[in-house]
Amino acid sequence: MNLTVIFLRGVILTGATLLANCTAPRPSPEPTTQPKKPSITRRLQNNWDRCLDQSYQVTRTKTPDKNAAAELAFQACSSEEQDLVSASYAAPMLQPHLRAETKRVLIDDGHLPIFDE
Numbered sequence: 001m002n003l004t005v006i007f008l009r010g011v012i013l014t015g016a017t018l019l020a021n022c023t024a025p026r027p028s029p030e031p032t033t034q035p036k037k038p039s040i041t042r043r044l045q046n047n048w049d050r051c052l053d054q055s056y057q058v059t060r061t062k063t064p065d066k067n068a069a070a071e072l073a074f075q076a077c078s079s080e081e082q083d084l085v086s087a088s089y090a091a092p093m094l095q096p097h098l099r100a101e102t103k104r105v106l107i108d109d110g111h112l113p114i115f116d117e
Contacts, residue, residue: 042115044084049102049112051077056106066107073106074099 055073063069074081085095106112 041084041088044080044087046114048077048080048084049114051080052102052106053112053114057111060110070103070106074103 052073055076056069059069059072059076060066063072081095081099088094102112
């Protein structure tokens with residue numbers, strides 16, 4: 001009888017172990033090699049800022065009006081701006097504010113800062 005009890009305990013323990021392994025949480029999958037959305041957005045922001053800054057610097061040598069030079073820079077860099085809007089989560093809603101602040105910095109400081117990507 002002891003042998004039967006030992007055998008049943010072994011079967012129950014093996015079954016419980018198998019069941020526990022089936023319901024155990026799996027490790028998360030390895031991260032993908034795709035860049036994260038914020039890094040893409042930062043890169044596109046920097047592309048737009050570089051384009052605006054370079055265009056503004058060139059236009060300022062030809063016109064004394066800072067506001068007009070900024071507007072011409074925005075027109076010249078519309079494709080970079082559209083790339084940024086397309087890739088950003090809330091860009092359509094925030095873009096007018098970003099554009100206004102970017103223009104203010106460009107006019108007040110004469111250049112745009114470029115941040116690390």
